[in-house]
Amino acid sequence: MNKVNSDFIKNIIKIRDEEPIDDNGHSYLICDTCNKQLADIWITHIDVPIITNISAHCPYCNKLYTIDNIKGSYYLGTTDDVVHSKVDTNITKNDDILIQKIYIKTEQR
Numbered sequence: 001m002n003k004v005n006s007d008f009i010k011n012i013i014k015i016r017d018e019e020p021i022d023d024n025g026h027s028y029l030i031c032d033t034c035n036k037q038l039a040d041i042w043i044t045h046i047d048v049p050i051i052t053n054i055s056a057h058c059p060y061c062n063k064l065y066t067i068d069n070i071k072g073s074y075y076l077g078t079t080d081d082v083v084h085s086k087v088d089t090n091i092t093k094n095d096d097i098l099i100q101k102i103y104i105k106t107e108q109r
């Protein structure tokens, strides 16, 4: 695992927080067994060098679902079906790209 350079992170945060939002639409993490939405992922800055994998267990059937290769920065939202009681983030850097693995602990609404 490479050490994450703090200037690199600061630049990403600066773009995310200061550049105008570039609405690249929503992706939803969905349980296809229960047809429940587990997370709402709104891509706001697609040019930010972050790639994210987001996983969550469905709190209705306990199956694990993942969305891979989300490009850019985003807002992670709850849905009408679940709340997020905890979000674990694991960050590594690969060349000039930040790799994030997110695990969301969900609960039924």
Ligand SMILES: [Zn+2]
Pocket: 031, 032, 033, 034, 035, 036, 058, 059, 060, 061, 062, 063
């Ligand atoms: Zn389910």
